[in-house]
Amino acid sequence: MSAAHPVKCSSLPFASVNQDRMKRYEKFADEIAELIRTGVLGPGEKVPSVRHASRTYGVSPSTVFQAYYLLEDRGLIQARARSGYFVREHAKRPLHEPELTAHAAQTTEVDVSELVFSVLASLKDPHTVPFGSAFPSPDLFPLPRLAKSMAHALRRLSPHEIIADMTAGNADLRRQIALRYMVSGVMLPMEELVISNGAMEALNLCLQCVTQPGDLVAVESPTFYACLQVLERLQLKAVEIPVHPREGIDLGALSESLKQLPIKACWFMSSLQNPLGASMSEEKKQALYELLVEHQVPLIEDDVYAELYFGSHPPKPVKSFDREGLVMHCSSFSKSLAPGYRIGWVAGGRYAEQIARLKLMTTISPSVPAQAALADYLQHGGYDRHLRKLRHALEMQQSAMLASAARHFPANTRVTRPSGGYFLWFEFPERLDSLQLLRLALAQGISLAPGPIFSASQGFRHCARLNYGHPWNPSSEQAMEVLGRLVAGLL
Amino acid sequence: MSAAHPVKCSSLPFASVNQDRMKRYEKFADEIAELIRTGVLGPGEKVPSVRHASRTYGVSPSTVFQAYYLLEDRGLIQARARSGYFVREHAKRPLHEPELTAHAAQTTEVDVSELVFSVLASLKDPHTVPFGSAFPSPDLFPLPRLAKSMAHALRRLSPHEIIADMTAGNADLRRQIALRYMVSGVMLPMEELVISNGAMEALNLCLQCVTQPGDLVAVESPTFYACLQVLERLQLKAVEIPVHPREGIDLGALSESLKQLPIKACWFMSSLQNPLGASMSEEKKQALYELLVEHQVPLIEDDVYAELYFGSHPPKPVKSFDREGLVMHCSSFSKSLAPGYRIGWVAGGRYAEQIARLKLMTTISPSVPAQAALADYLQHGGYDRHLRKLRHALEMQQSAMLASAARHFPANTRVTRPSGGYFLWFEFPERLDSLQLLRLALAQGISLAPGPIFSASQGFRHCARLNYGHPWNPSSEQAMEVLGRLVAGLL
Numbered sequence: 001m002s003a004a005h006p007v008k009c010s011s012l013p014f015a016s017v018n019q020d021r022m023k024r025y026e027k028f029a030d031e032i033a034e035l036i037r038t039g040v041l042g043p044g045e046k047v048p049s050v051r052h053a054s055r056t057y058g059v060s061p062s063t064v065f066q067a068y069y070l071l072e073d074r075g076l077i078q079a080r081a082r083s084g085y086f087v088r089e090h091a092k093r094p095l096h097e098p099e100l101t102a103h104a105a106q107t108t109e110v111d112v113s114e115l116v117f118s119v120l121a122s123l124k125d126p127h128t129v130p131f132g133s134a135f136p137s138p139d140l141f142p143l144p145r146l147a148k149s150m151a152h153a154l155r156r157l158s159p160h161e162i163i164a165d166m167t168a169g170n171a172d173l174r175r176q177i178a179l180r181y182m183v184s185g186v187m188l189p190m191e192e193l194v195i196s197n198g199a200m201e202a203l204n205l206c207l208q209c210v211t212q213p214g215d216l217v218a219v220e221s222p223t224f225y226a227c228l229q230v231l232e233r234l235q236l237k238a239v240e241i242p243v244h245p246r247e248g249i250d251l252g253a254l255s256e257s258l259k260q261l262p263i264k265a266c267w268f269m270s271s272l273q274n275p276l277g278a279s280m281s282e283e284k285k286q287a288l289y290e291l292l293v294e295h296q297v298p299l300i301e302d303d304v305y306a307e308l309y310f311g312s313h314p315p316k317p318v319k320s321f322d323r324e325g326l327v328m329h330c331s332s333f334s335k336s337l338a339p340g341y342r343i344g345w346v347a348g349g350r351y352a353e354q355i356a357r358l359k360l361m362t363t364i365s366p367s368v369p370a371q372a373a374l375a376d377y378l379q380h381g382g383y384d385r386h387l388r389k390l391r392h393a394l395e396m397q398q399s400a401m402l403a404s405a406a407r408h409f410p411a412n413t414r415v416t417r418p419s420g421g422y423f424l425w426f427e428f429p430e431r432l433d434s435l436q437l438l439r440l441a442l443a444q445g446i447s448l449a450p451g452p453i454f455s456a457s458q459g460f461r462h463c464a465r466l467n468y469g470h471p472w473n474p475s476s477e478q479a480m481e482v483l484g485r486l487v488a489g490l491l
Numbered sequence: 492m493s494a495a496h497p498v499k500c501s502s503l504p505f506a507s508v509n510q511d512r513m514k515r516y517e518k519f520a521d522e523i524a525e526l527i528r529t530g531v532l533g534p535g536e537k538v539p540s541v542r543h544a545s546r547t548y549g550v551s552p553s554t555v556f557q558a559y560y561l562l563e564d565r566g567l568i569q570a571r572a573r574s575g576y577f578v579r580e581h582a583k584r585p586l587h588e589p590e591l592t593a594h595a596a597q598t599t600e601v602d603v604s605e606l607v608f609s610v611l612a613s614l615k616d617p618h619t620v621p622f623g624s625a626f627p628s629p630d631l632f633p634l635p636r637l638a639k640s641m642a643h644a645l646r647r648l649s650p651h652e653i654i655a656d657m658t659a660g661n662a663d664l665r666r667q668i669a670l671r672y673m674v675s676g677v678m679l680p681m682e683e684l685v686i687s688n689g690a691m692e693a694l695n696l697c698l699q700c701v702t703q704p705g706d707l708v709a710v711e712s713p714t715f716y717a718c719l720q721v722l723e724r725l726q727l728k729a730v731e732i733p734v735h736p737r738e739g740i741d742l743g744a745l746s747e748s749l750k751q752l753p754i755k756a757c758w759f760m761s762s763l764q765n766p767l768g769a770s771m772s773e774e775k776k777q778a779l780y781e782l783l784v785e786h787q788v789p790l791i792e793d794d795v796y797a798e799l800y801f802g803s804h805p806p807k808p809v810k811s812f813d814r815e816g817l818v819m820h821c822s823s824f825s826k827s828l829a830p831g832y833r834i835g836w837v838a839g840g841r842y843a844e845q846i847a848r849l850k851l852m853t854t855i856s857p858s859v860p861a862q863a864a865l866a867d868y869l870q871h872g873g874y875d876r877h878l879r880k881l882r883h884a885l886e887m888q889q890s891a892m893l894a895s896a897a898r899h900f901p902a903n904t905r906v907t908r909p910s911g912g913y914f915l916w917f918e919f920p921e922r923l924d925s926l927q928l929l930r931l932a933l934a935q936g937i938s939l940a941p942g943p944i945f946s947a948s949q950g951f952r953h954c955a956r957l958n959y960g961h962p963w964n965p966s967s968e969q970a971m972e973v974l975g976r977l978v979a980g981l982l
Contacts, residue, residue, distance in 0.1 A: 117848060124658070126651065138650030147645035150860065154638035159629030160617065162831035167615070197688055197854040204853050213704065229852045340653035340859030357608060361720045362695050363688040367858035368831030369641065 025066035028059055029074075030311040032067065036076050036087055037417055043094065047077055047085045074310075075396040088399070094406050098414040098427040100250060101221055101242040101460075107261065108240065108456040110232040116225045116453045119438070123447045129479040132438075132447030136422045136469025138339055140393055142386050146338055146373060149381055153372035165372070166365035169195035172375035177345055180378075186320045186329075192352045194359060195345050197366045199304045199332035202346035204230055205355045205362070206300045206328040207265065211236055215264040218257060220249060222425075222454035222463070224274045224302070227267055231456070238456035239263055245416045245425065248273060248280035251287060258295045265298050271315035272305035275425050275454050275465040277418020279309075282316050289321040298351070299327045304344075307336040307387055309420040310395045325349030333374055336387060341370040393471070394422050400472035401480070408484030410491065422469030432462045432490050440486045446479045516557035519550055520565075521802040523558065527567050527578050528801075528908055534585065538568055538576045565801075566887040579890070585897050589905040589918040591741060592712050592733040592951075598752065599731065599947040601723040607716045607944045610929070614938045620970040623929070623938030627913045627960025629830055631884055633877050637829055637864060640872055644863035656863070657856035660686035663866035668836055671869075677811045677820075683843045685850060686836050688857045690795045690823035693837035695721055696849045697791045697819040698756065700842045702727055706755040709748060711740060713916075713945035713954070715765045715793070718758055722947070729947035730754055736907045736916065739764060739771035742778060749786045756789050762806035763796035766916050766945050766956040768909020770800075773807050780812040789842070790818045795835075798827040798878055800911040801886045816840030824865055827878060832861040884962070885913050891963040892971070899975030901982065913960030923953045923981050931977045937970045 035041045047053075047068070054061045068085050071077045077085045123132040165171075174193045181188040196202040211217060213235035219227055221240035231238055239257050242250045249268060257263060270288070271279045280288065292299050303317050319329035328351055332344030343366055348355045359365075377383065401424055405415055414427040428434070434450035441448055449467075451460030470476070526532045538544075538559070545552045559576050562568045568576045614623040656662075665684045672679040687693040702708060704726035710718055712731035722729055730748050733741045740759060748754060761779070762770045771779065783790050794808050810820035819842055823835030834857055839846045850856075868874065892915055896906055905918040919925070925941035932939055940958075942951030961967070 113848070113852070117851075124655075126655065135654050138653050141650070143645075143650055143653070147642070150645060151638070151642050154634075154641060159632070159634055162629050162634070163626050164615075164617065166831055166833075197857070200852075201854045226852065233849070233852050340657055340856070342657075342854070342856055342858045357604070358724070360608075361604070361691075361717065361724050363692040363833070363854060365831070365833055366688070367833045367861040369864070370858040370860060373860070 024059060025063045025070065026312045028057065028063060029067035029070045030313065032071060033074070033076055033311055037419060041087050043087050044089050045087050046083075047071075047087065049084050074392055075399050094402070095409065095411070095413050095415045097417060098245050098425065100244045106239075107216055107237045110228050110236070110238050110456045112225065112228045112453065112456065112458065113232050115458070116229055119450060119453050122438070122442055123449075125442075125447075128442065128445050128447045129475060130447055130470055131466040131479065131483075132449045133467045133469070134449075135339055136335065136394070136467070137471060139471070140390055140469070141337060141339060142381065145381050146341075146377055149377040150369060150373035152380075153376040154369055157369070157372050162368050165368045167360065169193070169365070170368065170371035170375050172379070173343075173371045176375055176378040181347065184314055184320070185316060186347075188347050192347045192349065193345055194348055194352060194356045195343065195366055195371060196332075196359060197344065197363055198334050198342045199302065199330045199344040200226065201359070201363065201366075202328075202330040202332070202344050202355075203227070203267070203300060203302055205358045206330060206346060206348070206351065207231075207234060207236070207267065208358060209328075209351045209354045210265045210298050210300075212264075216261055218254060218263050218266040218268075218297075219456070220268055220273060221456075222275055222451065222460050223267075223456075224269070225453040227302070228454075228456050240456055243273060243276055243278055245276045245278055248278040248284065249288065251284065251291065254288075255291055258291065258297060263295075263297055265300055266292065267300040267302060268318075269302045269305070270318050271303060272308060272418060272421040274305065274421070275423050275449070277416050277421050277423055277425065279315055279419060285316065285318045286321050289318050289327070292326060293324060296326070298349075301327055301329045303329055303331045304335050305421045306331060308391060308394060308422065310391055310398075311419065315420075319347060322349060325351070328355070336390065337377070337383065338370075338374060341374060342366060343370050343374050391420070394420070394469065397422070397468040397470070397472050398424070400476070401466065401468040404477055404480040405484075408481045410484070410488055413487070422467055424466050424468060426464050426466060428462045428464070428487055429491055430462050432487060434461060434464045437464065437483075437486060437490060440490075441483060444482050444486070446483060448483070514557075515550060516554045516561065517803045519544075519548065519554060520558035520561045521804065523562060524565070524567055524802055528910065532578050534578050535580050536578050537574075538562075538578065540575050565883055566890050585893070586900065586902070586904050586906045588907060589736045589916065591735045597730075598707055598728045601719050601727070601729050601947045603716065603719045603944065603947065603949065604723050606949070607720055610941060610944050613929070613933055614940075616933075616938075619933065619936050619938045620966060621938055621961055622957040622970065622974075623940045624958045624960070625940075626830055627826065627885070627958070628962060630962070631881055631960070632828060632830060633872065636872050637832075637868055640868040641860060641864035643871075644867040645860055648860070648863050653859050656859045658851065660684070660856070661859065661862035661866050663870070664834075664862045667866055667869035672838065675805055675811070676807060677838075679838050683838045683840065684836055685839055685843060685847045686834065686857055686862060687823075687850060688835065688854055689825050689833045690793065690821045690835035691717065692850070692854065692857075693819075693821040693823070693835050693846075694718070694758070694791060694793055696846045696853070697821065697837060697839070697842065698722075698725060698727070698758065699849060700819075700845045701756045701789050701791075703755075707752055709745060709754050709757040709759075709788075710947070711759055711764060712947075713766055713942065713951050714758075714947075715760070716944040718793070719945075719947050731947055734764060734767055734769055736767045736769055739769040739775065740779065742775065742782065745779070746782055749782065749788060754786075754788055756791055757783065758791045758793060759809075760793045760796070761809050762794060763799060763909060763912040765796065765912070766914050766940070768907050768912050768914055768916065770806050770910060776807065776809045777812050780809050780818070783817060784815060787817070789840075792818055792820045794820060794822045795826050796912045797822060799882060799885060799913065801882055801889075802910065806911075810838060813840060816842075819846070827881065828868070828874065829861075829865060832865060833857060834861050834865050882911070885911070885960065888913070888959045888961070888963050889915070891967070892957065892959040895968055895971040896975075899972045901975070901979055904978070913958055915957050915959060917955050917957060919953045919955070919978055920982055921953050923978060925952060925955045928955065928974075928977060928981060931981075932974060935970075935973050935977070937974060939974070
């Protein structure tokens with residue numbers, strides 16, 4: 001940015017601060033939403049009347065009204081004339097949640113890339129119903145507004161900044177990211193931030209910083225398949241730690257593995273884990289951190305879905321507890337704002353300088369115009385407004401898919417109920433083969449992500465990840481019906 | 492690109508074809524320029540009269556006139572009233588060229604990153620005279636026109652293309668690059684092209700595809716310092732092959748090394764080599780290719796300066812001889828069009844698919860908007876017109892720096908006379924220490940790139956690379972004078 005145009009950075013943090021100092025009715029709505037999500041309030045059940053709620057919870061009637069309007073807007077409850085509010089009926093016969101995954105307690109040479117690539121190649125056809133996709137619908141993103149920010153940024157970017165931004169990263173963007181950390185309670189010196197080509201590059205660089213070929217890395221089970229591919233590429237071995245579908249990593253199992261094995265790094269998603277959608281509680285995140293400090297094992301925290309939480313409480317990262325610079329916190333704008341711009345970052349803790357150098361030796365820099373466009377958008381584009389819309393859309397779509405699954409899938413199917421993101425994880429009876437299901441589904445124009453690509457030991461054969469990141473429409477509903485029939489046929 | 496806007500790809504290839512079918516006067520001008528460059532026609536000497544030239548070389552007088560106008564335009568000759576044309580006086584006392592570098596005939600563990608990073612950090616100050624810079628002046632690039640292409644491209648890019656382009660790369664961009672290869676005589680199936688985050692990522696991916704830690708890689712001596720950093724990062728060993736400052740790699744030495752050592756790959760710049768500026772002849776490039784075929788050793792051809800040739804003959808890459816898919820030809824738009832956009836590519840030969848997969852596992856994709864902007868520019872922006880202007884500017888600036896060096900540097904200084912690019916390589920008497928020179932120069936607000944960063948064995952201590960990629964002005968001239976005094980003081 002030229003000196004003639006001083007930075008306007010007020011819009012973002014204050015918007016977020018307001019959100020942080022959440023309104024009373026939003027808090028109350030969140031509490032009710034949690035009761036619905038966890039099944040305390042079942043489909044079709046009446047939510048407390050305004051009078052009752054006001055008296056019981058000590059909030060004003062207008063707060064309750066506002067909260068119920070919000071919940072109606074989020075698609076969780078609906079009004080019935082002269083009867084009050086009811087939990088929406090869309091999950092008449094809700095499916096159960098899966099349980100904690102089993103613990104293998106061994107190290108695994110990773111050899112999944114071929115399988116992953118062949119599955120991913122099969123998912124590319126744009127004419128299939130994209131339940132197997134890794135991305136939410138690009139229609140959910142403010143692409144025209146981003147284009148405006150790009151034009152604005154390119155007008156202001158001096159030729160010499162284009163060169164300078166290649167080594168250091170765009171200063172405005174780094175400041176905006178640091179401000180977002182600050183607002184979410186993480187005080188971060190800007191020097192810790194390295195801008196990368198999406199989170200994927202950040203994760204790669206972090207792993208290279210702290211490992212040598214042959215080393216052991218603890219990962220979740222199931223985990224994001226690209227994590228396994230990276231391990232394989234770098235000739236690292238996986239130690240698979242079981243994950244509870246709601247509470248996240250099994251800390252007991254992790255503690256055992258850390259005691260018994262020379263683990264060099266952990267690569268975890270502490271919030272909205274892919275594929276399970278699990279989020280650890282803050283207490284558990286802190287306990288995880290203390291465990292890692294005890295063993296002096298660095299954490300690569302992959303937090304790319306953090307902005308897609310439902311409700312009004314942004315999840316805190318493990319990074320927020322990091323006294324010692326042991327956590328490398330990786331994220332990006334790819335899932336929340338700007339797919340294809342390929343801008344991510346890492347708050348690299350004690351490894352920041354080493355990560356920056358490694359980046360200079362591999363790709364030098366992410367695209368400078370893309371960095372400048374995002375910096376402009378973060379200052380002027382209304383990111384928080386967009387995020388609220390996006391979260392609402394995803395929450396509605398999750399409800400729709402859950403309800404559809406309950407209608408069409410066999411009753412002994414289990415499914416997660418994540419509090420954000422755009423993935424559901426389905427656990428079918430053990431004898432189902434999800435790779436076979438994928439073949440049959442593709443023949444019917446439907447994609448899905450089969451369980452074995454999420455596991456170093458190629459477990460989860462009877463599981464599949466389905467993407468609800470696309471607006472729900474009759475063909476989604478029909479696709480669920482077809483899938484349900486295919487699953488039943490295979491059992 | 493949406494179906495409603497069919498691709499217009501006619502502008503580029505035909506412009507280039509015209510340039511390829513070079514006009515007679517351009518050819519003649521090139522021949523005279525070569526005589527001047529190689530010193531056959533010395534500064535102040537008269538070039539053949541129009542009548543004489545027309546008769547001797549069998550060209551029409553108007554062809555000679557046009558050629559001389561062009562050479563005048565390129566700053567190589569000047570008219571004197573009623574006396575005809577003379578070679579410009581700017582190099583009264585031309586410095587000699589350096590000779591072939593010595594052959595070490597050994598393998599070297601690479602350990603230069605610290606040195607390179609500390610030198611590069613010292614060059615960052617924007618207030619120094621940027622002789623040490625790796626980039627030409629960003630003012631030489633059509634950045635406003637690129638911004639227009641960006642706006643145009645973002646209006647046309649559909650949300651779904653943004654996702655699709657991440658795995659395959661922008662189809663228009665790949666087609667435009669393939670067309671440019673075709674025009675320069677390389678028939679390339681589009682499938683061989685992988686779009687990367689600049690050439691640096693392409694080079695990294697190629698090297699990872701064909702080596703394992705501990706392997707030997709043949710590199711030039713001196714070579715581009717980032718090549719050494721990449722070798723060090725991947726724990727590869729360098730076999731340094733001497734380079735002739737005009738003719739490029741010593742094929743005899745390479746042949747010996749290939750016979751004696753288990754070299755797994757070569758990383759060479761066959762045209763306008765950095766830092767020497769050497770370009771191999773086509774015959775020599777073919778001989779190099781046959782040598783590599785004989786040993787079945789793949790070539791990673793770093794060709795990022797290829798578009799910056801002076802005169803009218805684009806240099807052919809070794810890739811143009813590649814029958815067996817043994818050459819990975821890497822290039823980018825960073826030096827010729829769009830610094831900071833970070834768009835490069837590799838024509839990966841038999842390794843293309845493996846390279847594409849490796850890219851998906853490391854950065855996924857370069858920025859999609861940047862790809863689309865360049866595709867639009869290549870179709871509509873006038874790339875060839877821009878390149879002609881850029882080449883003329885660089886050629887003029889080279890003359891100016893050479894002349895200035897002749898005025899201010901000790902007479903026993905040697906300097907290259909590259910036929911393109913924006914670097915000169917200076918060889919001072921052996922007892923000069925260029926790291927010391929750098930320290931003294933920085934204190935005077937002048938940067939330079941000292942010899943040892945270009946060598947795995949940290950040779951070339953008495954050498955330095957100077958960048959003439961910035962418009963020549965009084966402060967450049969003054970900086971050369973100061974440098975000359977510092978050099979003299981150190982001797």
